[in-house]
Amino acid sequence: MKLKQISIFLENKKGRLKKAIHVLSQSKINIRALSIADTSEFGILRLIVPEVEKARAILEKNQFVVKVNDVIAVEVPDKPGGLDSILDILHQADINVEYIYAFVEKKTDNAIVVIRTENIEEGLKTLKKANANVLSSEEVYNL
Amino acid sequence: MIWNKEAECMSREDKESLQLERLKEIVSTAYKKVPYYQERFKKAGIRPEDIQSLGDLEKLPFTTKTDLRDAYPFGMFAVPEEDILEVHTSSGTTGKPTVSGYTKKDLEIWGEVMARALNMALAEKSDRIQNCYGYGLFTGGLGVHYGSQQLGATVIPISAGNTQRQVEILQDFKTSVITCTPSYALYLGEVLEKQGVDIKDLNLKSGVFGAEMWTEEMRDEIEKRLGLLALNIYGLTEIIGPGVAQECPEKNGLHIFEDHFYPEIINPKTREILGEGEKGELVLTTLTREGMPIIRFRTKDITALRYDKCSCGRTLVRMDRITGRTDDMLKIRGVIVFPSQIERALLKIEGLDPHYQIIVTRPHHLDELEVQVEASPILFSDEVKHVEEVKKMIEKRINSEIGLRVNVTLVEPESLPRSEGKAVRVIDKRNFD
Ligand SMILES: [Zn+2]
Numbered sequence: 300m301k302l303k304q305i306s307i308f309l310e311n312k313k314g315r316l317k318k319a320i321h322v323l324s325q326s327k328i329n330i331r332a333l334s335i336a337d338t339s340e341f342g343i344l345r346l347i348v349p350e351v352e353k354a355r356a357i358l359e360k361n362q363f364v365v366k367v368n369d370v371i372a373v374e375v376p377d378k379p380g381g382l383d384s385i386l387d388i389l390h391q392a393d394i395n396v397e398y399i400y401a402f403v404e405k406k407t408d409n410a411i412v413v414i415r416t417e418n419i420e421e422g423l424k425t426l427k428k429a430n431a432n433v434l435s436s437e438e439v440y441n442l
Numbered sequence: 443m444i445w446n447k448e449a450e451c452m453s454r455e456d457k458e459s460l461q462l463e464r465l466k467e468i469v470s471t472a473y474k475k476v477p478y479y480q481e482r483f484k485k486a487g488i489r490p491e492d493i494q495s496l497g498d499l500e501k502l503p504f505t506t507k508t509d510l511r512d513a514y515p516f517g518m519f520a521v522p523e524e525d526i527l528e529v530h531t532s533s534g535t536t537g538k539p540t541v542s543g544y545t546k547k548d549l550e551i552w553g554e555v556m557a558r559a560l561n562m563a564l565a566e567k568s569d570r571i572q573n574c575y576g577y578g579l580f581t582g583g584l585g586v587h588y589g590s591q592q593l594g595a596t597v598i599p600i601s602a603g604n605t606q607r608q609v610e611i612l613q614d615f616k617t618s619v620i621t622c623t624p625s626y627a628l629y630l631g632e633v634l635e636k637q638g639v640d641i642k643d644l645n646l647k648s649g650v651f652g653a654e655m656w657t658e659e660m661r662d663e664i665e666k667r668l669g670l671l672a673l674n675i676y677g678l679t680e681i682i683g684p685g686v687a688q689e690c691p692e693k694n695g696l697h698i699f700e701d702h703f704y705p706e707i708i709n710p711k712t713r714e715i716l717g718e719g720e721k722g723e724l725v726l727t728t729l730t731r732e733g734m735p736i737i738r739f740r741t742k743d744i745t746a747l748r749y750d751k752c753s754c755g756r757t758l759v760r761m762d763r764i765t766g767r768t769d770d771m772l773k774i775r776g777v778i779v780f781p782s783q784i785e786r787a788l789l790k791i792e793g794l795d796p797h798y799q800i801i802v803t804r805p806h807h808l809d810e811l812e813v814q815v816e817a818s819p820i821l822f823s824d825e826v827k828h829v830e831e832v833k834k835m836i837e838k839r840i841n842s843e844i845g846l847r848v849n850v851t852l853v854e855p856e857s858l859p860r861s862e863g864k865a866v867r868v869i870d871k872r873n874f875d
Pocket of ligand 1: 691
């Protein structure tokens with residue numbers, strides 16, 4: 300199951316991250332997971348939220364540049380080498396991982412990570428074939 | 443559509459004799475009535491009688507913006523103050539503004555050349571002209587206003603700003619001709635698009651855009667966004683205001699109303715007069731102005747003159763679109779760069795709005811050029827590497843246009859100044875001492 304992620308362009312300027320988070324919180328949008336990619340000149344804030352379209356509309360209304368794309372949410376066994384085993388599946392299949400980040404909340408005792416592979420379809424197929432626990436949008440939003 | 447066929451289609455021979463007659467008169471008036479000119483002419487050893495041909499104009503000294511500023515407020519007037527009906531000012535970046543005074547006849551001439559300009563841009567008696575140039579000391583608003591009145595069209599004197607109201611009027615009044623700065627036209631197009639207004643529901647046929655520099659690419663964009671014919675107007679407060687020259691629908695240069703304004707092109711460094719088609723600084727002399735004759739005013743605008751016949755039927759000389767200003771001209775690492783070149787490069791990139799700012803610095807005794815560009819959804823991605831590729835692509839495009847390496851910075855949308863007057867495009871932070 301693919302999961303929708305929303306990415307926001309952040310200029311390297313004081314208060315922009317806060318502003319983005321603030322407009323979402325004002326509209327009662329619950330952030331399930333987030334990561335920030337930071338360069339010397341700009342940042343990209345990536346979020347997993349239950350109401351993607353609503354979040355997009357609010358952000359655009361507040362002059363943010365926004366992009367919605369697909370990522371994969373996978374459960375990672377909460378034991379040493381848990382994440383390694385997931386990454387190994389992709390590595391064996393020669394699938395490039397662009398970035399990865401963790402969820403704030405946990406489902407049962409296991410951690411959940413968001414993975415962006417270069418090719419999402421292939422990444423998803425490979426993980427499923429190797430019996431990794433790929434979560435559906437519903438499962439993610441109901442955490 | 444030609445408003446004044448006699449003046450606009452006159453043979454070169456007739457025109458030159460008219461110009462000479464008027465030149466002799468204005469030079470003599472300037473000498474007699476304005477101490478500034480008398481002093482300058484004497485210093486140069488010239489008497490008004492020495493002007494016996496148009497070529498003799500070359501003997502007269504130039505007038506600069508500084509000269510006009512030194513005469514602030516009314517030192518350049520050639521008539522008693524009571525004969526001045528109206529004043530306008532032109533702001534400079536430094537110091538006092540320059541003042542322009544108009545007699546009754548001057549205002550009539552202004553209306554006449556503006557009527558010619560509007561008519562050249564397809565406006566007729568039956569049109570509704572939405573005039574979004576600012577009314578006030580700035581000449582844009584009232585210049586178009588007087589022209590519309592001589593033309594007999596309906597002028598909507600909405601002035602600049604209040605975009606929501608502009609959009610409403612465009613729709614409700616079925617405006618057919620719009621006048622504003624090109625950057626405001628682009629912005630208006632953006633707003634219309636955002637609000638889901640279909641341009642087919644508007645009634646716009648043409649627009650008269652000026653008061654700032656723009657490019658052919660900007661024209662394409664404005665025509666697409668507003669669904670009209672976008673034409674270029676030129677003028678400056680020191681000479682009269684808008685209405686010195688206007689582009690016809692052939693789009694091959696702006697016809698100068700040379701029965702009132704006499705143009706020359708000079709090399710801005712050596713001050714020698716350049717020939718037809720050669721690029722240089724435009725110098726203008728008013729031939730009929732009563733209140734404030736201006737002899738050989740250095741406009742700082744860079745253009746070239748073309749005398750070949752235009753297919754529209756007018757015999758008026760044409761000037762190229764202004765490609766730069768002698769003082770806008772940036773010299774970066776010894777290379778001459780005009781902001782318009784950067785704009786041209788940006789407009790060629792799909793999905794990029796032509797809002798930009800140029801920042802020049804000299805961090806280690808070497809000029810650095812930064813171009814800030816607004817990010818847009820088409821350019822953006824969730825991946826850093828992709829956004830950096832976009833940035834590099836823009837840098838490469840600008841580089842191939844200007845021949846210099848630049849650093850492009852993506853900024854958030856609507857964070858760069860949108861100007862309703864002249865756009866602020868360049869910030870030069872270099873210290874030249
Ligand atoms: Zn023409």
